[in-house]
Amino acid sequence: MELRVNGQTYEVDVEEDMPLLWVLRDELGLTGTKYGCGIAQCGACTVHLDGMAVRSCQTWAADAAGAEITTIEGLGTPEAPHPVQAAWIETQVAQCGYCQPGQIMQAASFLRDVPEPSDQDIDNAMGGNLCRCATYPRLRAAVRMAAARLREG
The missing domain is CATH 1.10.150.120 ([2Fe-2S]-binding domain)
Known part of the structure; x- marks a missing residue:
């Protein structure tokens, strides 16, 4: 499956129902997005899909395919913070x-x-x-x- 994260395209071999949170953290090494509750109630795992805030612990990888995913690592830089x-x-x-x-x-x-x-x-x-x-x-x-x-x- 192809995912576009922070302006880069990645090919990931994961189950379609794998939570986006685990794809980001475990498959792509983007550990800025945190695991909090696993049931979309705490907000620690919030990322953007096409600019909209979503809880990545309850967003399936397949549902994120085709969207522009932005994590905290892609929001700004140390030199030019958001x-x-x-x-x-x-x-x-x-x-x-x-x-x-x-x-x-x-x-x-x-x-x-x-x-x-x-x-x-x-x-x-x-x-x-x-x-x-x-x-x-x-x-x-x-x-x-x-x-x-x-x-x-």
Whole structure:
């Protein structure tokens, strides 16, 4: 099966119902996407399929074929971080950091569709991404900061 991940095409020999999360981590070595719950309830495994945030633990490999898959490794670079990644760093959102790739991917997708979010919009959009460290106030501040920067261009 052919998958397009972070701008590169990969040929993978996996079962069609293998979760995309395991294809990314085990077959392609892209370990930035994390396993959290395995039932699409925590958001740690969030990636983009054609720009839309999805839970890769419950997305079958076959369902991702033909889509542009973006993982945290493909969102930005250390030299040119995505505005959401830059805001995360500046507001020091992460504590343990485990949930942050999924949080960042969710926020980037959300801000593409909602460029001027209210705090309630942010809470609603990010509510499915859980953080055991409870960095939610900093997370909200980072999303607001990234939204402003994305609007500025």
